[in-house]
Amino acid sequence: MSEETARQVAQPRETKQGWRRFFQNLRRSAREQARIFVKSKMAVAGLAIIVFYIVVALVAPYVAPYAPYERIYAADGTWAKLQPPTAAHPLGTTEAAHDVLSQLLLGARIAMFVGLLGAFMVAVIGTTMGVIAGYYGGWVDELVMRLVDILYGLPFIPFVIVLVTVLGASVWNIILGIALLYWLSTARVIRSEVLTVRERPYVEAAEAAGASDFRIMAVHILPNVIPLAALYAAIAVGYSIVAQASIAFLGFGDPTIPSWGVMLQRAFVTQAFGTAWWWVFPPGLSITLVVTGAYLVGRGYEEVVNPQLQEK
Amino acid sequence: MVLMVLSILTVVTILFFLFRLVPGGPMAAIMSPRMSPEAQQRVIEEFGLNEPLWKQYLLYMQNVLQLDFGQSFYYGDSVTGIIADRFISTMSLMLTAFLISYTIGVYLGAQLGWLRGTTRERAGMLAVLLIRSTPVFWTGMIVLYLFAFQLNLFPLGGMRSVTANYSGQFDKLLHPDFLYHLALPVFTLCTYYTGLPLLLMRNNLLEILSEDYIDTARAKGLSDRRILFHHAARNAILPVVTAFAIAIGFAVGGQVLIETVFSWPGLGREMVKASLRSDYPVAQGAFTLLSVIVITMNFVADLAYTYLDPRVRLGGT
Numbered sequence: 001m002s003e004e005t006a007r008q009v010a011q012p013r014e015t016k017q018g019w020r021r022f023f024q025n026l027r028r029s030a031r032e033q034a035r036i037f038v039k040s041k042m043a044v045a046g047l048a049i050i051v052f053y054i055v056v057a058l059v060a061p062y063v064a065p066y067a068p069y070e071r072i073y074a075a076d077g078t079w080a081k082l083q084p085p086t087a088a089h090p091l092g093t094t095e096a097a098h099d100v101l102s103q104l105l106l107g108a109r110i111a112m113f114v115g116l117l118g119a120f121m122v123a124v125i126g127t128t129m130g131v132i133a134g135y136y137g138g139w140v141d142e143l144v145m146r147l148v149d150i151l152y153g154l155p156f157i158p159f160v161i162v163l164v165t166v167l168g169a170s171v172w173n174i175i176l177g178i179a180l181l182y183w184l185s186t187a188r189v190i191r192s193e194v195l196t197v198r199e200r201p202y203v204e205a206a207e208a209a210g211a212s213d214f215r216i217m218a219v220h221i222l223p224n225v226i227p228l229a230a231l232y233a234a235i236a237v238g239y240s241i242v243a244q245a246s247i248a249f250l251g252f253g254d255p256t257i258p259s260w261g262v263m264l265q266r267a268f269v270t271q272a273f274g275t276a277w278w279w280v281f282p283p284g285l286s287i288t289l290v291v292t293g294a295y296l297v298g299r300g301y302e303e304v305v306n307p308q309l310q311e312k
Numbered sequence: 313m314v315l316m317v318l319s320i321l322t323v324v325t326i327l328f329f330l331f332r333l334v335p336g337g338p339m340a341a342i343m344s345p346r347m348s349p350e351a352q353q354r355v356i357e358e359f360g361l362n363e364p365l366w367k368q369y370l371l372y373m374q375n376v377l378q379l380d381f382g383q384s385f386y387y388g389d390s391v392t393g394i395i396a397d398r399f400i401s402t403m404s405l406m407l408t409a410f411l412i413s414y415t416i417g418v419y420l421g422a423q424l425g426w427l428r429g430t431t432r433e434r435a436g437m438l439a440v441l442l443i444r445s446t447p448v449f450w451t452g453m454i455v456l457y458l459f460a461f462q463l464n465l466f467p468l469g470g471m472r473s474v475t476a477n478y479s480g481q482f483d484k485l486l487h488p489d490f491l492y493h494l495a496l497p498v499f500t501l502c503t504y505y506t507g508l509p510l511l512l513m514r515n516n517l518l519e520i521l522s523e524d525y526i527d528t529a530r531a532k533g534l535s536d537r538r539i540l541f542h543h544a545a546r547n548a549i550l551p552v553v554t555a556f557a558i559a560i561g562f563a564v565g566g567q568v569l570i571e572t573v574f575s576w577p578g579l580g581r582e583m584v585k586a587s588l589r590s591d592y593p594v595a596q597g598a599f600t601l602l603s604v605i606v607i608t609m610n611f612v613a614d615l616a617y618t619y620l621d622p623r624v625r626l627g628g629t
Binding site: 146149150152153154155156157158159161162163165166167238242245246249250251252264267268273274275277280281283284287288289291292295296 | 315318319320322323326327330331333441442444445446447448449450453454456457460461462564565568569572573580583584587588590595598599602603606607610
């Protein structure tokens with residue numbers, strides 16, 4: 001073991017095997033993929049949108065002009081409610097005299113949090129299940145795929161409503177719902193990819209050399225399916241954000257945390273959305289932009305994964 | 313078929329155990345702490361909650377198989393009656409929207425596929441992408457803002473005016489007043505549903521257009537229109553039909569949101585309201601029915617796949 005390590009240190013560029021080489025390959029392919037990715041203008045635009053909203057989410061507490069539920073008073077001491085945009089309140093105020101811009105900025109936090117964490121869960125769970133089902137085959141495969149079939153019968157939004165009713169209105173329960181139901185299509189796609197990868201000669205060679213199941217899956221199969229997993233993760237960012245906003249809109253969100261869904265829900269139940277366009281448009285447009293951005297990133301990445309798309 | 317029954321039973325089972333997890337038990341909502349202990353005991357016995365869990369479960373499954381979901385805490389009526397009524401409203405809205413959006417989606421998808429590589433195609437794709445990214449409940453709010461609040465053209469919601477009266481169920485579905493209420497929700501749902509058939513149709517068409525028989529058709533000197541609709545589109549449509557299953561899964565979610573926005577008295581809205589007012593039997597019944605819709609449609613899509621594509625045969629799994 002120590003001998004091997006010593007050899008690797010001596011020749012850092014030409015490692016022939018082992019984890020170090022695995023990471024070297026991963027880094028090299030990431031760099032190559034980035035080169036193809038930036039060729040697509042749409043993909044870069046999508047990435048720019050996502051990065052912009054992540055930055056907004058990070059700096060929101062410092063730049064938001066008011067606290068999200070701070071009451072704004074008019075000069076005569078009454079609530080300054082449903083004020084159209086002015087210089088002091090660029091996006092006007094809500095029914096309860098809160099500043100819309102501040103809520104919008106702070107709402108980016110929860111949206112990006114749910115989006116990125118949801119996507120991460122989808123990628124991790126979907127990839128794990130897909131690789132395990134595809135690699136072991138037989139009854140393991142049968143079991144996982146039947147589970148996927150059965151879970152497909154649970155409509156997502158109603159299921160999350162049940163979860164939130166039973167377990168309480170919190171962002172974590174919405175993420176739980178995403179983790180439970182959104183990995184299905186990822187797992188299916190990864191599995192069918194693994195089915196072809198595991199027939200390749202180098203997997204057979206690794207088996208003949210006595211590599212453990214875990215090692216074959218992690219070192220020889222996983223790198224081949226990571227691009228697909230990343231593609232599905234990018235799309236899951238959008239799904240997760242819309243899911244969270246939808247649940248909040250239906251009144252099952254945590255009303256103490258400002259989010260785009262809760263903003264729209266307030267505008268809807270107070271019926272103020274019939275007049276207060278400044279309250280309704282910004283959160284909805286933000287959701288649309290982020291989801292579009294995530295989708296564009298996914299599609300740009302798809303071109304990396306599927307070279308056929310580049311030629312056309 | 314076996315899988316379908318198994319799926320439904322699993323869904324019902326998951327629901328049963330989820331609702332046992334409600335803080336204070338499933339009866340917490342109707343038992344006020346001020347009730348005397350004897351009265352509380354009576355309620356518990358009436359609902360069979362003093363039995364061991366497995367016995368409750370068997371009893372519950374037995375009732376579900378007889379389509380008995382118990383009594384609503386809120387309405388006091390049988391849940392089955394309530395959700396059957398909502399089911400008709402949901403289906404009339406969902407199927408209308410589906411029919412329209414599939415027709416439009418297939419047509420536009422074929423056109424976009426044909427235009428591949430042009431500026432118009434790119435603009436079209438961007439538009440589709442933006443519409444698909446828009447949360448459907450927000451689209452609904454914007455549609456209401458424009459057509460109901462600002463232009464006063466359509467009603468704010470609901471399924472009928474107070475003055476309207478129908479002579480029967482069938483008459484109701486064709487009544488102008490009903491269609492008038494149907495217009496905005498159907499329009500909104502169409503913006504949401506059209507994306508999937510459209511994109512699928514476009515992608516399939518692109519694949520088909522590289523086939524030899526398309527070149528043959530061109531060589532024969534057929535018009536573009538004839539090649540597109542007689543040779544290419546017919547072959548591209550198959551996966552779109554079978555994607556119906558995936559579409560239904562999405563559709564039910566959108567349905568819940570749209571029914572809430574437009575106060576449409578359907579299953580989804582009933583489920584949302586029941587959950588908010590802790591009327592668990594209704595929530596449970598509505599959810600089960602929504603799942604049954606999804607599972608049945610998946611099954612139908614599988615059958616359609618086998619029927620439409622002779623290369624696929626039911627067998628094995």
